[in-house]
Amino acid sequence: MTLLEAPFRSQLRVLSLTGLSEEARMVLLQLGVEPGEALEKMHVAPLGDPLTIRIGEQLFTLRKEVCGLIEVES
Amino acid sequence: MSQEILLVGRPNSGKTTLFNRLAGTNQKVGNYAGCTVEKKTSIVTSPEGIEFELTDLPGMYSLKPNTMDEEVALKHLDSMRSTAYLVFVVDGNNLEQELILPLLLHHRGLTVAIAVNMMDEVSENGKSINTDALRTRTGIEFFPLSAKTGDGVEALKNHILSKTRPKNPRAVLAPSVLQMPEEQFRLAHKEAKAESKRLSLACVTQGLDNRLLRRDLRIDGIILHRLFGPVLFFAIMFVVFQSIFTWASPLSDGILFFISKAQEVVRSNVGAPLLSSLLSDGILAGVGAVLAFVPQIGILFLLIGILEYSGYLPRVAYMVDRVMKPFGLDGKVFIPLLSSVACAVPGIMATRTIENERTRITTIMISPLMTCSARLPVYTLLISTFVPAARVWGLSLPGLVMFAMYLLGTVTALVVALILHLTSSNKKKNVIDMIHLPHYRTPDWKLLLRYVWGRISVFLRKAGTVIAGMAILLWVLLSFPRDEAFRASMENNLKTANAEQKEQIQNQIAAKDLENSIAGKTGKFLEPVFRPIGYDWKLTIGILSSLAAREVFVSTLGTVFSLGKVEGHEEGLSATLRAQKTEDGKLKYTLATCLSLLVFFAFSLQCISTIGVARRETNSWKIPATMFVYMFTLAYTAAFIVYQVSSLLLK
Numbered sequence: 001m002t003l004l005e006a007p008f009r010s011q012l013r014v015l016s017l018t019g020l021s022e023e024a025r026m027v028l029l030q031l032g033v034e035p036g037e038a039l040e041k042m043h044v045a046p047l048g049d050p051l052t053i054r055i056g057e058q059l060f061t062l063r064k065e066v067c068g069l070i071e072v073e074s
Numbered sequence: 075m076s077q078e079i080l081l082v083g084r085p086n087s088g089k090t091t092l093f094n095r096l097a098g099t100n101q102k103v104g105n106y107a108g109c110t111v112e113k114k115t116s117i118v119t120s121p122e123g124i125e126f127e128l129t130d131l132p133g134m135y136s137l138k139p140n141t142m143d144e145e146v147a148l149k150h151l152d153s154m155r156s157t158a159y160l161v162f163v164v165d166g167n168n169l170e171q172e173l174i175l176p177l178l179l180h181h182r183g184l185t186v187a188i189a190v191n192m193m194d195e196v197s198e199n200g201k202s203i204n205t206d207a208l209r210t211r212t213g214i215e216f217f218p219l220s221a222k223t224g225d226g227v228e229a230l231k232n233h234i235l236s237k238t239r240p241k242n243p244r245a246v247l248a249p250s251v252l253q254m255p256e257e258q259f260r261l262a263h264k265e266a267k268a269e270s271k272r273l274s275l276a277c278v279t280q281g282l283d284n285r286l287l288r289r290d291l292r293i294d295g296i297i298l299h300r301l302f303g304p305v306l307f308f309a310i311m312f313v314v315f316q317s318i319f320t321w322a323s324p325l326s327d328g329i330l331f332f333i334s335k336a337q338e339v340v341r342s343n344v345g346a347p348l349l350s351s352l353l354s355d356g357i358l359a360g361v362g363a364v365l366a367f368v369p370q371i372g373i374l375f376l377l378i379g380i381l382e383y384s385g386y387l388p389r390v391a392y393m394v395d396r397v398m399k400p401f402g403l404d405g406k407v408f409i410p411l412l413s414s415v416a417c418a419v420p421g422i423m424a425t426r427t428i429e430n431e432r433t434r435i436t437t438i439m440i441s442p443l444m445t446c447s448a449r450l451p452v453y454t455l456l457i458s459t460f461v462p463a464a465r466v467w468g469l470s471l472p473g474l475v476m477f478a479m480y481l482l483g484t485v486t487a488l489v490v491a492l493i494l495h496l497t498s499s500n501k502k503k504n505v506i507d508m509i510h511l512p513h514y515r516t517p518d519w520k521l522l523l524r525y526v527w528g529r530i531s532v533f534l535r536k537a538g539t540v541i542a543g544m545a546i547l548l549w550v551l552l553s554f555p556r557d558e559a560f561r562a563s564m565e566n567n568l569k570t571a572n573a574e575q576k577e578q579i580q581n582q583i584a585a586k587d588l589e590n591s592i593a594g595k596t597g598k599f600l601e602p603v604f605r606p607i608g609y610d611w612k613l614t615i616g617i618l619s620s621l622a623a624r625e626v627f628v629s630t631l632g633t634v635f636s637l638g639k640v641e642g643h644e645e646g647l648s649a650t651l652r653a654q655k656t657e658d659g660k661l662k663y664t665l666a667t668c669l670s671l672l673v674f675f676a677f678s679l680q681c682i683s684t685i686g687v688a689r690r691e692t693n694s695w696k697i698p699a700t701m702f703v704y705m706f707t708l709a710y711t712a713a714f715i716v717y718q719v720s721s722l723l724l725k
């Protein structure tokens with residue numbers, strides 16, 4: 001499933017980032033989002049976009065279209 | 075040559091706070107060459123008298139930039155790689171992630187030290203970090219500290235200012251970090267990441283409960299709540315808006331009151347009329363024009379500072395991101411645009427909180443389209459003079475027109491943003507739009523006041539001089555040359571006149587002075603240009619003088635029509651405007667003229683203060699010149715269409 005479909009508030013593991021551009025993958029890599037790493041979906045903004053993601057001990061927001069391209073598993 | 079020390083770190087790692095601690099008040103704010111990214115430097119001197127240049131680099135996450143500002147930071151870092159000493163500021167709460175970049179650069183041969191910041195929060199969070207072990211394992215100097223409380227900062231300072239501090243022997247030959255091939259970067263990153271993981275397993279004792287993160291999540295649960303979140307958001311935005319719209323004006327009035335007292339003193343004490351006029355109407359008025367902005371800027375940045383330091387500002391950006399997204403903007407442009415509804419000057423200054431240069435410039439370009447408070451006296455005069463006080467669907471027509479003007483400004487601003495978005499190259503856009511949501515924190519008053527004062531002083535020194543200069547120049551154009559013969563004959567009449575006649579004569583002198591001035595003559599000269607949009611030379615002079623500030627349009631019309639000061643009793647001016655006839659006896663100014671003026675003022679950049687502040691924030695005349703030209707073209711075209719069409723329809 002994608003990060004967009006994944007349930008809130010549960011530990012997820014990144015499977016792949018295919019579909020994202022090379023540059024986007026690099027940026028995410030540096031935030032700690034890469035295959036094998038853990039993350040958690042926390043909130044959604046009042047208007048439904050973007051989403052808050054916990055990576056390690058930090059919170060970041062990512063827009064829906066990016067979340068839709070991140071494959072994760074529980 | 076002084077040695078360079080670069081402060082490097084992620085956004086929100088506390089770099090700026092640490093920079094302020096190290097640099098004290100000895101700071102210089104400039105720009106990186108050829109762009110709008112702010113460069114903060116300071117010369118720090120060691121006890122032995124050696125000078126070091128300390129630079130606060132823009133925040134960055136790693137070597138593959140996501141925003142334009144990160145790219146600028148990286149380029150600067152790369153150009154300094156073999157000589158500079160890099161002090162990485164990392165958030166101790168997030169050590170494992172944040173060590174990766176400094177380790178990677180250390181491996182590449184750059185000279186690195188690491189300031190582990192936020193130690194106060196780390197211990198509050200029940201964690202501990204063994205920096206001695208980190209030092210022995212890596213050979214890198216580690217400094218545990220808290221930039222907020224100041225603990226540990228002295229040790230870092232002594233170290234970076236010492237002659238004996240070690241240098242990475244490979245530094246001279248360090249290869250560029252920017253042009254690292256993709257594969258090599260991945261490998262290097264992987265290696266650094268593995269080491270960082272090992273290090274934090276060995277040297278960081280995890281707290282049991284992650285108190286800070288859990289507290290953030292609890293607060294987010296309320297503040298970002300589906301219903302309560304937006305309510306709180308509107309309440310806070312209302313306060314921000316009110317504060318610059320209404321609370322600042324008594325303070326500005328106070329400043330202008332002092333200026334007017336000073337003008338009186340000059341007028342009654344300086345004998346030579348020309349000199350006295352130059353001092354009071356030229357220079358003092360110019361200085362007043364600048365100082366009047368200070369309360370707005372101070373209050374706005376106090377509020378922005380509180381919102382930013384408390385952690386709410388990025389969350390505002392998060393909540394409104396969806397609204398801005400269709401126009402190619404992001405949530406961070408909201409506060410600058412909202413501020414611009416009061417005044418574009420603080421609004422443009424607030425664009426500093428936007429980290430992407432392209433978005434920042436777009437926001438600067440569209441800010442003056444938002445309906446600022448200086449347009450209100452103009453709109454009020456025009457609407458009350460020419461729009462019938464009828465009711466439409468139970469609503470007052472003048473009120474509707476006023477509302478439409480607000481809407482027109484906002485919609486146009488967003489459309490222009492969209493056009494700029496569609497025409498700009500992908501290279502300048504963020505790779506990924508993301509916002510870091512930092513911990514909630516109680517703002518530190520000292521930091522806050524320093525932040526506010528920093529903004530005010532930059533405004534006064536960098537923008538203020540330009541604005542005052544332009545104001546004085548404009549005054550000269552509006553006042554000279556004078557028809558001295560006419561003045562002399564009128565002053566003769568003054569001697570025998572009674573009080574009422576006196577006032578009339580003085581108003582006539584003022585009108586004649588304006589008409590004879592360079593600006594007045596230019597107005598007459600330009601009349602053919604403005605005739606297609608419905609203005610005669612008198613209105614054209616009004617347009618020219620309103621460059622000083624839009625509301626000056628009203629007082630200039632008062633002068634042109636020999637009415638003297640009209641502020642506070644505009645009915646006289648309204649009646650005069652309505653009564654003007656053309657040579658063939660028709661009404662000169664009609665509803666069509668009014669509509670044309672309304673759209674002209676909605677779109678045109680009639681404000682030297684905005685021009686001055688845009689020049690300061692973008693560090694060149696290019697952007698303000700572009701803004702002036704595109705807004706004038708838009709204003710003229712729209713006014714032309716509106717005037718021609720409504721003249722036809724209203725016949």
Ligand SMILES: Nc1nc2c(ncn2[C@@H]2O[C@H](COP(=O)(O)OP(=O)(O)O)[C@@H](O)[C@H]2O)c(=O)[nH]1
Nearest residue numbers: 085086087088089090091192195220221222383
């Ligand atoms: N608790 C704590 N907060 C800090 C410390 N250093 C900085 N901060 C806060 O962290 C936030 C970000 O700091 P700032 O210097 O603006 O970060 P920058 O984005 O890296 O320049 C501000 O709210 C600071 O008050 C610290 O040592 N301890």
